[in-house]
Amino acid sequence: xxxxxxxxxxxxxxxxxxxxxxxxxxxxxxxxxxxxxxxxxxxxxxxxxxxxxxxxxxxxxxxxxxxxxxxxxxxxxxxxxxxxxxxxxxxxxxxxxxxxxxxxxxxxxxxxxxxxxxxxxxxxxxxxxxxxxxxxxxxxxxxxxxxxxxxxxxxxxxxxxxxxxxxxxxxxxxxxxxxxxxxxxxxxxxxxxxxxxxxxxxxxxxxxxxxxxxxxxxxxxxxxxxxxxxxxxxxxxxxxxxxxxxxxxxxxxxxxxxxxxxxxxxxxxxxxxxxxxxxxxxxxxxxxxxxxxxxxxxxxxxxxxxxxxxxxxxxxxxxxxxxxxxxxxxxxxxxxxxxxxxxxxxxxxxxxxxxxxxxxxxxxxxxxxxxxxxxxxxxxxxxxxxxxxxxxxxxxxxxxxxxxxxxxxxxxxxxxxxxxxxxxxxxxxxxxxxxxxxxxxxxxxxxxxxxxxxxxxxxxxxxxxxxxxxxxxxxxxxxxxxxxxxxxxxxxxxxxxxxxxxxxxx
Amino acid sequence: xxxxxxxxxxxxxxxxxxxxxxxxxxxxxxxxxxxxxxxxxxxxxxxxxxxxxxxxxxxxxxxxxxxxxxxxxxxxxxxxxxxxxxxxxxxxxxxxxxxxxxxxxxxxxxxxxxxxxxxxxxxxxxxxxxxxxxxxxxxxxxxxxxxxxxxxxxxxxxxxxxxxxxxxxxxxxxxxxxxxxxxxxxxxxxxxxxxxxxxxxxxxxxxxxxxxxxxxxxxxxxxxxxxxxxxxxxxxxxxxxxxxxxxxxxxxxxxxxxxxxxxxxxxxxxxxxxxxxxxxxxxxxxxxxxxxxxxxxxxxxxxxxxxxxxxxxxxxx
Numbered sequence: 001x002x003x004x005x006x007x008x009x010x011x012x013x014x015x016x017x018x019x020x021x022x023x024x025x026x027x028x029x030x031x032x033x034x035x036x037x038x039x040x041x042x043x044x045x046x047x048x049x050x051x052x053x054x055x056x057x058x059x060x061x062x063x064x065x066x067x068x069x070x071x072x073x074x075x076x077x078x079x080x081x082x083x084x085x086x087x088x089x090x091x092x093x094x095x096x097x098x099x100x101x102x103x104x105x106x107x108x109x110x111x112x113x114x115x116x117x118x119x120x121x122x123x124x125x126x127x128x129x130x131x132x133x134x135x136x137x138x139x140x141x142x143x144x145x146x147x148x149x150x151x152x153x154x155x156x157x158x159x160x161x162x163x164x165x166x167x168x169x170x171x172x173x174x175x176x177x178x179x180x181x182x183x184x185x186x187x188x189x190x191x192x193x194x195x196x197x198x199x200x201x202x203x204x205x206x207x208x209x210x211x212x213x214x215x216x217x218x219x220x221x222x223x224x225x226x227x228x229x230x231x232x233x234x235x236x237x238x239x240x241x242x243x244x245x246x247x248x249x250x251x252x253x254x255x256x257x258x259x260x261x262x263x264x265x266x267x268x269x270x271x272x273x274x275x276x277x278x279x280x281x282x283x284x285x286x287x288x289x290x291x292x293x294x295x296x297x298x299x300x301x302x303x304x305x306x307x308x309x310x311x312x313x314x315x316x317x318x319x320x321x322x323x324x325x326x327x328x329x330x331x332x333x334x335x336x337x338x339x340x341x342x343x344x345x346x347x348x349x350x351x352x353x354x355x356x357x358x359x360x361x362x363x364x365x366x367x368x369x370x371x372x373x374x375x376x377x378x379x380x381x382x383x384x385x386x387x388x389x390x391x392x393x394x395x396x397x398x399x400x401x402x403x404x405x406x407x408x409x410x411x412x413x414x415x416x417x418x419x420x421x422x423x424x425x426x427x428x429x430x431x432x433x434x435x436x437x438x439x440x441x442x443x444x445x446x447x448x449x450x451x452x453x454x455x456x457x458x459x460x461x462x463x464x465x466x467x468x469x470x471x472x473x474x475x476x477x478x479x480x481x482x483x484x485x486x487x488x489x490x491x492x493x494x495x496x497x498x499x500x501x502x503x504x505x506x
Numbered sequence: 507x508x509x510x511x512x513x514x515x516x517x518x519x520x521x522x523x524x525x526x527x528x529x530x531x532x533x534x535x536x537x538x539x540x541x542x543x544x545x546x547x548x549x550x551x552x553x554x555x556x557x558x559x560x561x562x563x564x565x566x567x568x569x570x571x572x573x574x575x576x577x578x579x580x581x582x583x584x585x586x587x588x589x590x591x592x593x594x595x596x597x598x599x600x601x602x603x604x605x606x607x608x609x610x611x612x613x614x615x616x617x618x619x620x621x622x623x624x625x626x627x628x629x630x631x632x633x634x635x636x637x638x639x640x641x642x643x644x645x646x647x648x649x650x651x652x653x654x655x656x657x658x659x660x661x662x663x664x665x666x667x668x669x670x671x672x673x674x675x676x677x678x679x680x681x682x683x684x685x686x687x688x689x690x691x692x693x694x695x696x697x698x699x700x701x702x703x704x705x706x707x708x709x710x711x712x713x714x715x716x717x718x719x720x721x722x723x724x725x726x727x728x729x730x731x732x733x734x735x736x737x738x739x740x741x742x743x744x745x746x747x748x749x750x751x752x753x754x755x756x757x758x759x760x761x762x763x764x765x766x767x768x769x770x771x772x773x774x775x776x777x778x779x780x781x782x783x784x785x786x787x788x789x790x791x792x793x794x795x796x797x798x799x800x801x802x803x804x805x806x807x808x809x810x811x812x813x814x815x816x817x818x819x820x821x822x823x
Binding site: 457 | 544546547550551555558571572574576577580583584609610611612655656657658663664684686687689692693695696697699700701702703716717719785788789
């Protein structure tokens with residue numbers, strides 16, 4: 001590592017880069033908090049400005065926006081039950097219940113602390129272990145992606161412990177929705193009913209906004225009283241309380257961050273999958289799993305640290321192999337290419353200075369997210385709590401329309417959003433939760449493509465089962481995890497049952 | 507009465523102003539350049555290379571927007587709904603815009619898209635990992651003939667340039683390779699490097715970005731690419747394969763003839779810029795110049811070529 005540490009630190013802490021880092025984080029947080037506006041979009045719009053910048057500064061700004069946006073998604077997830085970005089889906093599970101019972105400010109502070117922790121761990125792993133971790137990620141083939149998607153889908157079953165059947169139906173509905181459009185493998189059109197609107201399938205973000213936000217809006221209108229219970233007194237940031245929660249969940253935080261980093265390394269697996277896996281693990285290993293889903297701080301800590309860790313993790317294959325880990329990484333790669341920087345095996349050797357300045361800058365930006373995140377989060381919280389419903393409902397409704405249009409400047413997405421929203425509300429009346437549908441939608445594509453490619457390759461080699469499971473040691477690990485996730489709660493319940501019935505009612 | 511005539515006057519003036527605005531010269535405001543794919547791909551990168559030159563030559567901002575979906579069909583099917591004053595342009599890709607209407611029902615016909623320029627193509631390339639056992643195209647042919655269908659070749663999408671390349675290769679050499687589709691070129695690279703597929707039907711751009719991690723066995727051009735002087739062309743090896751994915755720019759049908767010509771000249775000028783050429787070639791692209799006046803002949807020739815292959819792909823699917 002022939003890099004001049006003094007030079008790197010001097011550059012990373014230069015005024016220009018610090019200003020870029022902090023403004024990037026603020027801008028990213030605001031964009032991430034608005035459903036429909038994504039980090040990818042923000043980065044794509046700002047890329048032309050980076051052509052005139054020094055490459056390291058450009059990277060720092062784009063990376064700061066990215067990490068700010070992943071945190072920002074939690075704000076709307078907690079306050080309006082609508083993930084601002086898909087990576088915040090799992091934050092709604094415990095974040096919104098916390099907000100409803102008056103702990104919204106605590107949830108926001110927890111989200112900041114978790115995001116900073118996860119981001120730091122991801123960035124530090126990037127800084128120290130990037131070349132080591134990049135190559136093994138290549139061992140993840142379509143088969144492993146299929147099993148990962150299956151792992152994600154088992155979460156549907158374990159999430160819906162109260163109503164397993166309805167959860168599974170919801171998940172299968174989501175899977176069906178994911179089939180709409182042109183199939184990647186085979187090219188046939190499915191379920192488009194001849195309509196132009198459905199040609200590209202159901203856009204995930206539009207469905208997300210509709211399914212999560214519309215029922216909340218309808219609920220706000222239908223039910224009298226405050227949207228969120230206001231805090232008993234002006235308790236400030238509740239920082240001490242949040243820090244105590246972090247210490248209690250220390251192992252959870254670190255484990256979730258590492259899960260997030262590792263999942264981020266896998267190209268195509270982003271914050272949504274990372275936070276789901278981390279949440280599942282946190283719940284499975286908690287002493288009180290029944291508290292999850294009802295406003296358990298550990299849930300928020302797990303999901304937010306995992307999704308911010310994917311930022312650092314995603315840069316590992318991006319910088320080392322030239323393979324984007326997540327969609328924003330693809331845009332950043334393009335921006336670097338235009339600057340004449342060939343990302344890939346040569347980057348560390350030829351442009352080592354730029355890379356290390358960027359990585360240190362990312363760490364700085366993540367640390368700067370602590371004060372900015374706390375203030376923006378506080379402002380958002382007070383805004384949502386203090387605004388009367390009469391103003392809040394039209395504002396949020398307008399934002400949903402704006403947000404879903406902003407995804408691709410395509411009015412069809414607004415239509416999809418509304419239809420999915422009404423559907424989500426009707427389903428919630430029937431006792432169906434919305435999350436399984438969204439999970440099915442996201443994971444359906446990954447599961448189908450993974451399986452189909454494994455099938456095609458296995459058939460070509462004359463050994464389908466080998467390709468699917470027998471010859472794939474990494475898949476064994478994932479399948480084992482699926483089995484544990486599914487069966488440990490059942491076994492635990494059985495053991496508890498036996499213990500509390502003395503004499504054993506066999 | 508007075509109020510009414512005043513209102514009429516104002517309305518008339520407003521209409522006149524608006525009409526005057528619509529008839530103003532191109533370019534007089536920001537240009538929207540829509541890419542029908544996800545950011546980071548070849549279409550995006552070539553557009554990014556063009557962006558500064560376009561801004562300089564027109565004096566206007568050029569805003570790149572992304573509208574992915576259905577392999578590009580989502581954007582192409584709504585192109586003609588957009589205003590046709592030259593300020594809205596969209597990237598187009600061959601063979602997509604010919605194959606999609608031929609093999610599916612994507613919501614548009616090839617002739618619906620008004621192409622003004624084809625400004626580059628990425629030549630098909632047969633790529634293997636650096637540690638692969640295959641050192642030449644002949645090795646691949648021999649291995650494939652020994653066990654037809656056992657070798658796997660990854661590529662981007664179904665009925666795409668990569669898919670066609672695999673079929674063309676099979677037609678020319680008799681080597682049967684099973685084609686494995688991925689979503690986009692980006693997803694094929696980890697598949698190759700990780701050993702999931704034996705080889706890639708990709709483009710020269712992949713070899714350019716991956717450098718020593720991959721080995722390009724042959725390239726589908728007339729002559730060797732300046733960036734890869736050691737890589738033989740398929741033609742040299744006796745295989746008649748020249749082509750790849752062509753990229754151009756289209757406008758809505760309502761765009762007037764003179765604006766179309768203006769855009770064609772603009773892009774032609776950028777294409778002649780030596781800095782631009784250098785950037786493109788160093789990234790692995792191959793330059794091409796099909797201006798507006800030659801477009802009809804070019805498209806007709808391409809359609810003929812793809813028609814024969816389309817039948818084969820359809821039966822293979």
